[in-house]
Amino acid sequence: xIDNGSLTQLIRTRIPDAEVGVVDRTGTMDHFxxxxxSKAFAGKTLIEQHQLVYGALREALAxxxxxxxxxKTITAxx
Amino acid sequence: MxxxxxxxxxxxxxxxxxxxxxxxxxxxxGFTLETIEFFNHFGYPFEVIDVLENMPKREALSAMTDWxxxxxxxxxxxxxxxxxxxxxxxESGELQTTLADAFGGTAVQKETIDLRQ
Numbered sequence: 001x002i003d004n005g006s007l008t009q010l011i012r013t014r015i016p017d018a019e020v021g022v023v024d025r026t027g028t029m030d031h032f033x034x035x036x037x038s039k040a041f042a043g044k045t046l047i048e049q050h051q052l053v054y055g056a057l058r059e060a061l062a063x064x065x066x067x068x069x070x071x072k073t074i075t076a077x078x
Numbered sequence: 079m080x081x082x083x084x085x086x087x088x089x090x091x092x093x094x095x096x097x098x099x100x101x102x103x104x105x106x107x108g109f110t111l112e113t114i115e116f117f118n119h120f121g122y123p124f125e126v127i128d129v130l131e132n133m134p135k136r137e138a139l140s141a142m143t144d145w146x147x148x149x150x151x152x153x154x155x156x157x158x159x160x161x162x163x164x165x166x167x168x169e170s171g172e173l174q175t176t177l178a179d180a181f182g183g184t185a186v187q188k189e190t191i192d193l194r195q
Contacts, residue, residue: 046163046166051145054144054146057146058146061147068107069147070162072162
């Protein structure tokens, strides 16, 4: 499990300008709804945007701190 | 065992492949179930391949796609992520076009026509 603040920090290590919204879906702190808003998504396909976020969460997903993520990405305007 | 080859074979043999946790009749993960229901709605044939217990194959799939989570969806061998990607694609009508092309323009479902209007 991981708390919302740590999850946000993990995402910001890869996407420093990310505005991150985290909702713990199950109350078990390992199934999350995550919304990420960043300028870094500009010009990227939806898959590439999600790959960028998953790159930041790779270890947390591998070691089980995070079990499942429902992800939404939003491109921030300049 | 070379999982890359096995995966390539599976992708060549099925137009839509869902790598997930559990099977079509006994999904063992909420997201896998959601993906099965998603594709049931479209009415095209799709294959669900259970990789829950097969860690080396899961790792091969993750390395191939740069995508760490299951399920993973492939259409005509191309990676399309999961329903977080496919949902918005269905809303925009892009997925209906992709599926119609993938199946040679046949078996267009009623839902497809409704969504396009």
